Amino acid sequence: IQQVFKQLFYMINAVALNNLLLRKDVCSWSTGMQLRFNISQLEEWLHGKNLQQSGAAQTLEPLIQAAQLLQLKKKTSEDAEAICSLCTSLTTQQIVKILNLYTPVNEFEERVTVAFIRNIQKHLEERNDPPQLLLDFKHTFPVLFPFNPSAITMDSIHLPASLNLDFLNKV
Numbered sequence: 042i043q044q045v046f047k048q049l050f051y052m053i054n055a056v057a058l059n060n061l062l063l064r065k066d067v068c069s070w071s072t073g074m075q076l077r078f079n080i081s082q083l084e085e086w087l088h089g090k091n092l093q094q095s096g097a098a099q100t101l102e103p104l105i106q107a108a109q110l111l112q113l114k115k116k117t118s119e120d121a122e123a124i125c126s127l128c129t130s131l132t133t134q135q136i137v138k139i140l141n142l143y144t145p146v147n148e149f150e151e152r153v154t155v156a157f158i159r160n161i162q163k164h165l166e167e168r169n170d171p172p173q174l175l176l177d178f179k180h181t182f183p184v185l186f187p188f189n190p191s192a193i194t195m196d197s198i199h200l201p202a203s204l205n206l207d208f209l210n211k212v
Contacts, residue, residue, distance in 0.1 A: 042092070042095075043092060043094065043095030043096070043097070044095070044182065044184060044185065046087070046092055046095050046097045047095050047096045047097045047100060047182060048181065048182055049097070050083070050087075050097035050098070050100045050101055051097075051100040051180065051182070052178055053083075053101070053104075054100050054101045054102075054103060054104045054176070055176035055177065055178035055180070056178050057076070057104050058103055058104050058107055058135075058176055059175045059176055059178065061076075061104075061107055061139065062135060062138050062139065062142075062174060062175060063175075064142075065142045065144055066144065068111065068139055068142040068143045068144055069111065069143070069144050069145065069146045069150075070111055070112055070145075070146065070150055071146055072108075072111060073107075073108045073109065073110070073111025073112040074108075074112065076104065076107070076108035076111070077105070077108040077109070077112070080101055080104060080105055080108065083098075083101065084098050084101075102130040103130040103131055103135075103176070106127060106128045106129070106130050106131050107128075107131060107135070107139060109127060109128075110124060110127070110128055110131070110136065110139055110140075111139065111143070113127070115140065115143070115153045115157055116151075116154075116157065118160060120157075121157060121160045121161050121164055122164060124136065124161060125161065125164040125165055132168075132170040132171060132172075132173060132174070133162065133165040133168055133170045134170065134172065134173070134174050135174060136161060136165065137158060137161065137162060138174060140153045140157070140158050140161065141153070141158065
């Protein structure tokens with residue numbers, strides 16, 4: 042069950058983040074607020090179902106950081122440093138794309154300046170990110186089966202002759 046929800050939450054993360062990276066109309070402060078609220082609802086649900094150890098919440102980390110990126114101030118060099126230290130699960134390309142697509146919804150917000158985006162790029166130069174913009178929503182995690190040792194010892198097993206396993210020897 043834990044592995045199923047980890048996979049499901051990864052798919053939610055990938056589809057939502059890919060939509061955010063491809064649609065200018067959803068890159069705004071209010072969308073960041075809405076995303077963060079919805080993610081917190083998912084995290085509470087995981088906690089209520091005792092699935093917090095499944096790793097499902099960790100798969101949402103890029104989406105959480107993208108939502109926070111939409112909500113942060115984007116003006117000064119200190120803001121750029123804060124963004125760079127906060128957005129560790131996002132690639133440089135993803136951060137820059139979200140900043141380029143950021144669209145103010147009301148008159149209190151401003152577009153992100155080209156100088157600020159260049160400042161972010163300068164701060165993130167040393168990162169060795171893969172050149173990947175979109176997440177692979179078809180990625181599947183390996184299925185892990187727990188090992189439960191048997192209480193029966195091997196020397197107490199009787200192999201029927203009808204199985205034709207005469208080549209096996211007891212050691």
